[in-house]
Amino acid sequence: MHFTTRIDGSTARITVHGDIDYDTLPTLRAAAATLPPSVTELVWDLEHARFMDVAGLHLLFEQQAPEYPPRRTTVTNLAPQPLRLLLLAAELKPDLELTRLFPDTPTALLDD
Template structure:
């Protein structure tokens, strides 16, 4: 797994190339933690992340433990398996805010197609 990062003003886009699991989680967390303080929006582009285990849930739903304001985190370009995992996680824990995390995701009814 590797990733690319682009920062544009207050927004950062991290594109993950490869699986997201407990082996890759520390690297991705470090990338997010190393963003400059002026970055208030973080987009995880998962087009090339075809598989994600529960480590991905930790990555996407945990807020940084650093002081200051939390970043708005969104995800785009999800493959079917990571998307199903996120939907399942929100069914188990309805307090998770899937709509905020996935603003460009089709309604859950279309996932069964």
């Protein structure tokens, strides 16, 4: 797994190339943690992440450490398997607030 980071103003886009699992989770957490304080929005681009296990849920839903500035976190370009995992997680735990991760997706599509 590798990733690329692009910062444009106050938005950072981290594009993951490869699986998201417990082996890659520390690297991805570190990538987010080292973003400059001026970044207020983090977009995880998962177009090239074809597989994600529960580690991906930790990455996307864990609370930010208080020493970091608050960031709005969103996800884009989900492959079918990671999307199914997120939908299943939301079904089992409705308070995950998928609409926070997918702000441009109509709620009805997430409820299907």
